[in-house]
Amino acid sequence: MAIPKVMGTEIEYGITVKNDRDFDPISSCVLLVNAYREDHAGRILWDYDQENPLADARGFQVDGEKYTPNQQENIARNKTLVNGARYYVDHAHPEYSCPEVTNVRDLVLHEKAGERIVEISRREATALLPKDAEVLVYKNNSDRKGNSYGSHENYLMDRRTSFKQIVEHLMSFLVTRQVYTGAGKVGSENRAQPCLYQLTQRADFFETEVALDTMVKRPIINTRDEPHADREKYRRLHVIVGDSNMSEYTIYLRNGATALVLSMIEDGAIRRDLALRDPVRAIKEVSHDPSCKREIQLENGKKLSAVQIQREFLEMALQYASSRTLDAQTRDVLDKWQHVVECLERDPMELSREIDWVIKKAMIESFMERKGLDWESPQVQMLDLQFHDVRPDKGLYNLLERQGKVARIVTDEEITRAIHEPPEDTRAYFRGECLKRYAGEVFGVNWDSISFGIGDEPIKRVLMGEPLKGSKAHVQDLLDASPTAADLVRNLRA
Amino acid sequence: MQRVRIRATGDADAALLPIFGAADQQQKQRPRKGGDEEEGGGEGSQKLAKKGEKLKEDMDALVDEIDEVLEENAEEFVKNYVQRGGE
Numbered sequence: 010m011a012i013p014k015v016m017g018t019e020i021e022y023g024i025t026v027k028n029d030r031d032f033d034p035i036s037s038c039v040l041l042v043n044a045y046r047e048d049h050a051g052r053i054l055w056d057y058d059q060e061n062p063l064a065d066a067r068g069f070q071v072d073g074e075k076y077t078p079n080q081q082e083n084i085a086r087n088k089t090l091v092n093g094a095r096y097y098v099d100h101a102h103p104e105y106s107c108p109e110v111t112n113v114r115d116l117v118l119h120e121k122a123g124e125r126i127v128e129i130s131r132r133e134a135t136a137l138l139p140k141d142a143e144v145l146v147y148k149n150n151s152d153r154k155g156n157s158y159g160s161h162e163n164y165l166m167d168r169r170t171s172f173k174q175i176v177e178h179l180m181s182f183l184v185t186r187q188v189y190t191g192a193g194k195v196g197s198e199n200r201a202q203p204c205l206y207q208l209t210q211r212a213d214f215f216e217t218e219v220a221l222d223t224m225v226k227r228p229i230i231n232t233r234d235e236p237h238a239d240r241e242k243y244r245r246l247h248v249i250v251g252d253s254n255m256s257e258y259t260i261y262l263r264n265g266a267t268a269l270v271l272s273m274i275e276d277g278a279i280r281r282d283l284a285l286r287d288p289v290r291a292i293k294e295v296s297h298d299p300s301c302k303r304e305i306q307l308e309n310g311k312k313l314s315a316v317q318i319q320r321e322f323l324e325m326a327l328q329y330a331s332s333r334t335l336d337a338q339t340r341d342v343l344d345k346w347q348h349v350v351e352c353l354e355r356d357p358m359e360l361s362r363e364i365d366w367v368i369k370k371a372m373i374e375s376f377m378e379r380k381g382l383d384w385e386s387p388q389v390q391m392l393d394l395q396f397h398d399v400r401p402d403k404g405l406y407n408l409l410e411r412q413g414k415v416a417r418i419v420t421d422e423e424i425t426r427a428i429h430e431p432p433e434d435t436r437a438y439f440r441g442e443c444l445k446r447y448a449g450e451v452f453g454v455n456w457d458s459i460s461f462g463i464g465d466e467p468i469k470r471v472l473m474g475e476p477l478k479g480s481k482a483h484v485q486d487l488l489d490a491s492p493t494a495a496d497l498v499r500n501l502r503a
Numbered sequence: 504m505q506r507v508r509i510r511a512t513g514d515a516d517a518a519l520l521p522i523f524g525a526a527d528q529q530q531k532q533r534p535r536k537g538g539d540e541e542e543g544g545g546e547g548s549q550k551l552a553k554k555g556e557k558l559k560e561d562m563d564a565l566v567d568e569i570d571e572v573l574e575e576n577a578e579e580f581v582k583n584y585v586q587r588g589g590e
Contacts, residue, residue: 021589034587101587153581158589223590249590372569379566387578394584395574403572412565 093437108437193366212296265342439479450494
């Protein structure tokens with residue numbers, strides 16, 4: 010039986026400062042992240058003790074130096090938020106890791122809340138700069154000059170499912186899901202074949218099939234084995250091959266279909282042979298073909314288009330679903346997946362309200378036609394970039410959303426609420442509530458722990474190896490019976 | 504009863520403390536969101552033409568609005584937008 014797919018996303022944003030000759034990305038990131046103030050505004054550490062990004066899922070440890078900042082730097086770069094998220098500086102980018110959620114609707118809500126939080130801090134940070142300067146932030150993945158920054162999805166998986174099984178079945182799914190997960194990009198880069206417009210921001214950057222790296226020689230399947238949970242029971246599949254999506258519908262389908270396929274892998278329900286001959290080549294071929302008709306080579310000699318391969322996965326998923334009682338949301342994911350595959354089979358441009366790369370392409374084409382521009386003109390490149398601008402008034406995706414031109418999954422009210430409220434059905438609830446109630450005594454946080462410093466006592470660390478424990482149902486009474494952190498620790502001991 | 508360890512850092516006598524009872528997951532039922540309603544198709548060529556006109560007007564208005572907010576010095580701005588690789 011597949012385990013519940015607890016999920017989360019980590020989004021790295023692009024950043025620049027307009028009218029600042031001395032723009033420095035790292036100090037701008039620190040300014041941005043620290044401009045976001047919650048009531049607790051504490052000196053809370055991110056607990057690096059618990060991290061091990063060099064463990065490889067294939068069963069070994071890679072040599073390398075683990076990054077551990079000093080205390081001051083740690084506090085300056087890391088914010089743990091009352092909604093259970095982590096907002097921080099990663100290399101030269103601001104990054105938002107949403108709290109753990111159990112379902113794709115909550116995932117959309119919290120990924121979108123992250124955009125709002127970035128926008129709030131962008132405004133606050135800009136207010137601290139000289140008059141003409143403005144911090145600008147983009148939820149995209151490339152500067153179109155060969156530099157890429159990530160958008161990572163995380164899925165909780167059963168440790169008993171071998172990594173080999175995951176690789177075997179997931180590769181062709183990840184390569185072909187681009188037809189509905191792409192955020193769209195004008196042109197190509199990183200020595201890829203030239204093209205006018207492609208489905209994804211990221212395909213040009215994938216150079217190998219399976220590896221631990223994320224910054225150089227990027228792999229389609231990443232082997233980082235850092236479960237942030239009980240490692241005897243779980244793995245956290247770290248999917249680094251996606252784009253940062255703007256469309257709620259696209260985010261919903263991206264994570265929904267992927268989670269379903271992972272459950273099917275755990276249950277041994279992928280039985281068709283869809284292995285690709287050359288996934289690294291195929292990922293670019295698929296991305297560079299907005300008609301979605303081009304066929305790619307399978308290992309068994311057949312040739313199928315990405316849409317045909319997605320149709321195969323969809324059929325297996327429908328069959329899988331028919332023998333189980335699924336919750337309403339998983340059924341809804343299947344309905345949307347089916348709708349999208351059918352549109353892609355007829356004409357991808359039918360998805361100009363749902364799927365990012367189509368929304369963007371339709372917008373650019375209307376603009377080009379009216380203004381007599383071509384794909385190489387600077388305005389068209391600007392449209393591509395500004396589509397991802399997080400400002401509500403200037404961001405072009407946000408403009409389309411305000412005009413009712415794109416499909417929604419959640420409401421603005423729900424997103425606003427998710428800025429301050431953690432999901433109620435995972436350990437993120439306990440984390441968020443501890444920050445709301447006991448911020449002064451919270452010493453450090455990581456995904457699977459929270460530690461308290463009470464008076465002169467030694468630091469007490471609460472371990473949370475079970476992502477589904479620490480939910481509201483589990484801890485509400487405990488929290489209500491604990492007016493102070495000292496009470497909480499005492500009650501945990503009782 | 505599930506147990507979660509609390510330990511004092513740098514201290515070997517980790518205490519085992521009960522927290523977070525058995526998982527009684529509540530599967531939240533969310534209202535279903537269907538695909539978007541198709542716009543009703545017009546009958547007859549006149550209606551179609553009208554619809555086409557309306558679409559074009561809509562599109563023109565949208566292009567104007569985009570044009571208004573689009574960064575003015577597109578060429579320079581795009582050229583200067585350089586990021587360090589991340590992840």
